[in-house]
Amino acid sequence: MLPESLSKAVAGQPLKIAALVSVGQHPLSRRERQADQDSRAVELALSLSPQLPSLIHVGSAQNNALRAYLGMGLNSLTVLNADPDADAVPALADYLRDQPLDIVLTGVRAECGEGSGLLPYAVASQLGWPMVPRIVSVVSIADGHADVWQALPRGQRRALRVPLPFVASVDPAADPARQSAFGPAQRGNIDFRPCAAEPDQARADWEQHPAKPRPKRLAVAKGGTAAERMKAATAKPQGQGGQVMTEGTDREKAEAILARLVAEGVVR
């Protein structure tokens, strides 16, 4: 369901949303698939836009992995036809510039290829639009601005107000994508468009290796009971500005929690 304020904004002037989608890769089987974060971006776009959002992909793929996005209930997908080694950024920026768009959504980073997570920044900068990283939802849209929630580590959220149009990457904490249905995925239309994408010169010279998990240095806690050492070894770094209350009545503790929630903007 759309929040009420949002539906009104939408009713006045339909939001125009595009989602940039890539072909992902399953981490274990290495098989091509619908990328998880991009799918969440499509999901968010679908929940915001009563008119279907547009889907854009740069590349030459025409496989089931790409079609899976159509299975989420979209009629068509635009493929900006380019070689696998092309630089997607200028191609996307050129295309998007001519579209009447309010919001462009995409995942935080691709599941294969360069996967640097820089694409949304680069596209936004070429368009001259703001880029909001890691949003989880759009709360309302009014007066040419959108109120969005941004994901911070460990479940924290930050409320941001952004002027339209903007580019945003969608955090894995956003709602998971709806199921992709095989029938619509097969029947959906893939609209190939030529584009003047240049090969990515910088990347051509790079050498690629499979990533290896890096060893992490543990802060070894000496002394104390086994339980304390265990806790020290497994504890997550704590956020700054916290306060530990061991004294005081329940009421005082509750008030402290509430004050904190108000300060964080969770409760208003």
Added chain:
Amino acid sequence: MLTDWLLPMLLFGALALMLIGATRRVLAWRAGRNEPVAVVAGLLAMPRRYLVDLHHVVERDRFIAKTHVATAGGFVAALALAFLVHGIGVDSAILNGLILLSAAGMFTGACFVAWRRRQPPSRLSRGPWMRLPKSLLVFSTSLFLITLMTADWFPAGLVGWVFSGLLLIGLALGLAEMLVGMGWGGPMKHAFAGALHLAFHRRPERFGGGRSTGLKPLNLTDTTLGVAKPEDFAWNQLLGFDACVQCGRCEAVCPAFAAGQPLNPKKLIQDMVVGLSGGTDAGYHGSAYPGKPVGEAKGNPGQVIVDGLVSADTLWSCTTCRACVEECPMMIEHVDAIVDMRRFLTQERGETPGAGVQVLDNLIATDNPGGLDPARRFDWATDLNLPLIADVGKADVLFWISDGAFDQRSQRILRAFVAVMRAANVDFAVLGNDECDSGDVARRLGDDATFQRLARHNIEVLGRYEFNRIVTTDPHAFHILANEYGDFGGHYRVQHHSMFINELMEQGKLNLQPKALGRVTYHDPCYLGRYNGEYESPRSVLKTLGIDVQEMTRSGYRSRCCGGGGGAPITDIPGEHRIADMRVDDARAVEAETIAVACQQCTAMLEGVVEPRPQIKDLAELVSEALVTEERA
């Protein structure tokens, strides 16, 4: 006399009305998808199918079988003769006498119907079905007396205008129910639709003692995948729904219904009838879907079924155990219909519930339902040094591992079976990482595209090697490999491990020293029993182990599902009880200390029941525990 012109008018009038109704009904069926049938052969086979195959099922309830023979036999004979004698006026004492006999037979049967209906069990529908015995009695009595009268075998003084008038009214009422109602959707519709259903059954292989349990493949280029609206069913499926007599035998055996999940196979079939003829379920007088009111469902041939006629929960509650199909005297195919509608939900709507989406995504990406690394499928056997068929090229037995490879409990069964095969020096080999999920779960969750991809992959892999037969410990894989890969070009000789071990035992290849186990019962897996008719091998294996099986009330073809089939544990539709708990209660009722099973899914489901409960052991485990091996000796 009044009867001279009124009788033929009544008879032919009723016949005409019946034919009009019947034509409308036929047109309603023909709104379904085209499906070629052997028309003449079907019609010719129909009497035999009725007298032999259908009665074979009806016979399971002796009382109703005899009652039905008398009532239906009497009715058909009496009506046919009545048309000769009263309709076209053939005057023959013999024919008159035969009418009297038939009507009397029908009357006797009707008395028993009325007797059954005094306090009908909850599985029977009420409403018009309570009226039926009265109609039967009125019809047979009126016809009997009228025949006496027209044959002048009545004391003349008794025949007056009032009396004959009453009889004619009785006959008219009887004809309205028995003949007109047949075409216009009354209880007697079952006779007309049932006969044609037998003639044009979608699975003619079922007649004459055959078996046909594999799902039909979906054409992935159809404009609508699966069944969205009643008119998307094949026309003979619609015809089949119309044959239902609302006897509720399916309801009585349905594990989901018993567990209080929102499914009742009888109501489902009746809702399909509502869908194909248009209207609401307000005229339904049987048990509801547990937890759902009756009277609010609406449908018509062009309306999407899950939008107002049947809720998706109902379709996802089914374990595809086939108990309903096995029990249905009209040989209706509930499971086909349910899976057809699931196909629409999954492949058009993208609305697979619960963990179903995750499982399907995993199958698409990793060929196993858990989303685990496909390169680690064969890790379970690292220490067993199993021969890979890719290395040896050919073997007598190809051991199909199934997804049990990824599950620790199932691995114990697999290892036990390897021990048994090694003890018997079986020449076997495995596919290792080249094996993929068989596609069972994907198919039952309605994703035929994924099933077909997996099937084609597996068939391609199997085609590379030479082997005499496939043996598996998983009845689902057994069924799929044996009965569902054929449509895609995979034809194999497949055996379940119970059949294979039984063979080894018969050939004396196993040196066994059975242990005492206390009281043991055996749980028939649906996909081994009802799907494949294999009830004997497991029992014979247990017997060789010196086990005297304590049969549960629901066993053999009446075995109750463990709740694990059809993706039901994945979609996990809530009910009041868990099916597995009910099944373990069945075992407790015979004081079993061990439940012997023959399926890893059953093992998982039954072991999920809270202790204390009987211990659960697969046949392979029981046999391997009894092995006397040289190493051990």
